Amino acid sequence: MESILEAFHAYPVVGHYASDRTIPKVLQSGYYWLMVYKDTYDFVKKYDQCQRQGSITKQHEMPMTKMMGVELFYIWGIDFMGMFLSSYGYKYILVAMDYVSKWVETVALADDEGKRVVAILKKSIFSYFGVPWTSISDGGSNFCNKVFQDSLIKYGVKQQKVDTSYHPQTSGGFKLRKQSNFG
Structure with a gap:
């Protein structure tokens, strides 16, 4: 269980998402056990690297800028x-x-x-x-x-x-x- 959750939460190409995004990845891959929801929630909540970073706030987001619309072949x-x-x-x-x-x-x-x-x-x-x-x-x-x-x-x-x-x-x-x- 630990290695599966590690793979779907912490590998470099996965993205350290919260439990609500990690659980569907586990289930879509065909893995299931009785306490999958609770175990995933606990794993993500206690994962050391995620706890050190903290939560993402507006300060971490890129500002949205208006894109200029141009036509094709313009x-x-x-x-x-x-x-x-x-x-x-x-x-x-x-x-x-x-x-x-x-x-x-x-x-x-x-x-x-x-x-x-x-x-x-x-x-x-x-x-x-x-x-x-x-x-x-x-x-x-x-x-x-x-x-x-x-x-x-x-x-x-x-x-x-x-x-x-x-x-x-x-x-x-x-x-x-x-x-x-x-x-």
Whole structure:
């Protein structure tokens, strides 16, 4: 009995829940004995690590913040991978990812010129998913040049953001001023 309760209450992947959450786990796994409810309650109540921590109060909870609603395919992040060894003349991979659904589109390219990037985006992204409101890229010369920026304006992309490469705060997207139709 002790080892079963230890497994369903105290193992690192279980979570040290109270007896009302530990009992269903024990029963769902097929274990039962006559005093299962009382034994589980006593075990959890006397468990040393739980007693040292105390109860969880509002101070321990994370504050809830309002999430900004954005539409699917509203924000795209684009970047290049490569230069790889040539395979059928292709050395680069253009990666475009929707920041909301995490949908990824990839295209193999021979070079990483700005004009070619715009043509691929128009053909692979804009025609299938619509023109995004925002394009996010790193500060690479293939994304930060006059041809690329003028083309984005021509097709109706409202904002072009530049993030810092490998910056963890930009992995989840940017805070944009424009709210979606849902928010």
